[in-house]
Structure formats: structure tokens, C-alpha cells
Amino acid sequence: MDLLKLKYFQTVARTEHMTKAALELHIAQPALSVMIARLEEDLGVPLFDRIGRQIRLNLFGKAFLKHVDKALGALEEGRREIEDLAGLERGSIMLATTTLIRVADILGPFISLRPDVNFRITQAIAEDAMVNLLEKGEIDFCFATSAIERPGICTFPLETEEIVLAVPSTHRLSGRHSIHLSEVANDPFINLKSGYSFRKITDEFCSKAGFIPNIVCEGDEPAAISCMVRAGLGVAFLPAASKREMPPLHLIHIEEPVCQWTPYLVWLERHYLSLAAQSFRDFIMEHYGQTPIR
The missing domain is CATH 3.40.190.10 (Periplasmic binding protein-like II)
Structure with missing residues (x-):
């Protein structure tokens, strides 16, 4: 079985989109479609469900992908090991x-x-x-x-790093050095979207403090959180290392619960x-x- 076909299949399976996969592989989309069709012919089963212009990995495709990932992964490890043995x-x-x-x-x-x-x-x-x-x-x-x-x-x-609370300069607690997290239970919060590890950790902090945070802004850009705090949109959890930011943020130590991550x-x-x-x-x-x- 042609290794190139396996690599093409792996990319299409990951993207579930012929055009995106073709761009990533630097080949023409029709040529990629032909390669996938030939692979399916070799195996005797379809690997994707095709609905209009959309494709989805089917049961056969998911089962085959597991073995393709293992095979290509093992070959990559072998290549890297040979490079090391050769002194590279x-x-x-x-x-x-x-x-x-x-x-x-x-x-x-x-x-x-x-x-x-x-x-x-x-x-x-x-x-x-x-x-x-x-x-x-x-x-x-x-x-x-x-x-x-x-x-x-x-x-x-x-x-291990402390997690602190960042507040706008006009916030009622901006003059404080430390607080209990429950003191901001009713404040608007800025955070990452659900699914991010940091969001999961900080939601647990709020749960320990006895409240569910009122998230008024959530996104995919961690660096943008500081900007939103400076704009006065709300408060946010940030790693203590954020004190190095320029201009500096007003960061408050959280006494209870203990807020840190490792x-x-x-x-x-x-x-x-x-x-x-x-x-x-x-x-x-x-x-x-x-x-x-x-």
C-alpha cells in the first residue's frame, strides 16, 4: 500500500475537508480526490460518508485511521532514531x-x-x-x-504559580492588596471560552468560593483579557506573572480559596x-x- 496515499488519507481524515487538505498537502484538489478514491478501491470499502460537498469519516475510516496513525508514527520515530544514530x-x-x-x-x-x-x-x-x-x-x-x-x-x-485577580483602575477594590474571592461574586468576569484548561481551573476557584461567575466576555485570546480589564469591562483571573505587563495591571492576591496552578x-x-x-x-x-x- 502506497505510503503517500496513507499520508493523504490521514490529512483528509483530520480536516474532513478535501480543499483544506489539498492546500495543506500542496497538491491539486482533484488529484487528492483521485488518491483517496484509489485507496478506498484498494480496501474495498468507502472511508468517508459524502453528503453533497461535505465529507465525514465513517466507521471504516475511523477504524483504518487508528492503524494509519500508528504506522506513520512508527515510521517517523524510526526516521528520527536513524538521524540520531548518524550523529544528527x-x-x-x-x-x-x-x-x-x-x-x-x-x-x-x-x-x-x-x-x-x-x-x-x-x-x-x-x-x-x-x-x-x-x-x-x-x-x-x-x-x-x-x-x-x-x-x-x-x-x-x-x-507552581499564583493566580491573582486583575481589576480595572476604577474598581472599588483597586486599593486593596488582598481579598476573599467571594467579595467579587456579583462582578462581571472576563475569561477564556469553556473548554480551555485555564477556564476550567478558574471556574473551580469560583465554585469553591460559592458562586458561578457572571462571564460577560469570553474569547480565544488570552492576551486580550488584560486589554478588556484595562477598558473597565470587568475583572479577570490572571497568572501572577502578568505583573510584568506594560502598562502594569492592578493585581490583587486572593486569600481564600487558595488560587494557584502547577x-x-x-x-x-x-x-x-x-x-x-x-x-x-x-x-x-x-x-x-x-x-x-x-
């Missing part, structure tokens, strides 16, 4: 994260030491999506906002890690000085 330590490290800002602080020191290493970074909304990428072999590591307890998953805790470096135990990826993991472990959790 330089390479790409593939990461996934829900928040790009936090990752920048972690990557900076490593890149300054190893400018020869390249990173490919994917932003994902949910941690389940990142774990799925790990298990398919599409990434080496992901940064999660909590420990992931699954067989074969290794997690390494990074530095990001984790996560990888798949059986996934082959290149020398570059191993050096990155070793750097993280040395920097944070702890033992990975299995």
Missing part, C-alpha cells in the same frame, strides 16, 4: 500547549543554550486534545495545567525521543530540580 543531534522538538505565553518563558533559556534546535509548537484548547497528539506520536511533549494520570504517561511538575511537562513513555528532545527534557528537569511522575 540537531533537529525539531514538537510541542503542544494551551497557553503560548507561559511556554515562551520556559523555552527562552533553552534556546539561548541550544540555538541549533528548532521547535514546532501547536496550540490546543483542551488537554485531551494534546494527549491525543502524544498518543498518535505527532508531538514529543505537551505542557498541561495539571497532572495527567494515564498508563504510559510521564508528567514532570514545573513551578504546569506540567508531559510525554509518552514509549515514544522515541530524539537527542534534541532528550536534552530539552533534561534541561527542564535540571532547571526545576524534581523527579518525573509516572
Whole structure:
């Protein structure tokens, strides 16, 4: 079976859109359609349900995709292992994260030491999506906002960071240094959309304080939250590192409940890690000085 057909099928299965897949693969859409049709002919079954111009992966396609992901993932691992055996330590490290800002602080020191290493970074909304990428072999590591307890998953805790409340300069509590979270139970909140890990964590903080937050603005851009707070639209949870922003925000310590998070470096135990990826993991472990959790 032609490996190129498998790669094309994997891309079409992921996008469930012929035109998008063709653009991503840099081939003509009619040629891609022919390749998929030939693959289906080889297998003797349709892999997609076609409704008008839309396509959806069917039962046969979903079953076949699992094996295609494993096969192509194993070949990619083999390629990277051969590169290492040949002494090609330089390479790409593939990461996934829900928040790009936090990752920048972690990557900076490593890149300054190893400018020869390249990173490919994917932003994902949910941690389940990142774990799925790990298990398919599409990434080496992901940064999660909590420990992931699954067989074969290794997690390494990074530095625990306080979560604070950002308020506009005109807010009634702007002169306070600390509060109980229940004091803003009736305030309008700005946050990420449901599905983001940070949203899940902060919703739990509010639940512990005995209220459901009144979300007046929710979006996909973490960096935009600060702008909305400055505009006076509402209050928001932010990592304490936000105090470095220019212009600075008014950040208030939350006494009760305890509001903090611990990001984790996560990888798949059986996934082959290149020398570059191993050096990155070793750097993280040395920097944070702890033992990975299995």
C-alpha cells in the first residue's frame, strides 16, 4: 500500500475537508480526490460518508485511521532514531500547549543554550486534545495545567504559580492588596471560552468560593483579557506573572480559596525521543530540580 496515499488519507481524515487538505498537502484538489478514491478501491470499502460537498469519516475510516496513525508514527520515530544514530543531534522538538505565553518563558533559556534546535509548537484548547497528539506520536511533549494520570504517561511538575485577580483602575477594590474571592461574586468576569484548561481551573476557584461567575466576555485570546480589564469591562483571573505587563495591571492576591496552578511537562513513555528532545527534557528537569511522575 502506497505510503503517500496513507499520508493523504490521514490529512483528509483530520480536516474532513478535501480543499483544506489539498492546500495543506500542496497538491491539486482533484488529484487528492483521485488518491483517496484509489485507496478506498484498494480496501474495498468507502472511508468517508459524502453528503453533497461535505465529507465525514465513517466507521471504516475511523477504524483504518487508528492503524494509519500508528504506522506513520512508527515510521517517523524510526526516521528520527536513524538521524540520531548518524550523529544528527540537531533537529525539531514538537510541542503542544494551551497557553503560548507561559511556554515562551520556559523555552527562552533553552534556546539561548541550544540555538541549533528548532521547535514546532501547536496550540490546543483542551488537554485531551494534546494527549491525543502524544498518543498518535505527532508531538514529543505537551505542557498541561495539571497532572495527567494515564498508563504510559510521564508528567514532570514545573513551578507552581499564583493566580491573582486583575481589576480595572476604577474598581472599588483597586486599593486593596488582598481579598476573599467571594467579595467579587456579583462582578462581571472576563475569561477564556469553556473548554480551555485555564477556564476550567478558574471556574473551580469560583465554585469553591460559592458562586458561578457572571462571564460577560469570553474569547480565544488570552492576551486580550488584560486589554478588556484595562477598558473597565470587568475583572479577570490572571497568572501572577502578568505583573510584568506594560502598562502594569492592578493585581490583587486572593486569600481564600487558595488560587494557584502547577504546569506540567508531559510525554509518552514509549515514544522515541530524539537527542534534541532528550536534552530539552533534561534541561527542564535540571532547571526545576524534581523527579518525573509516572
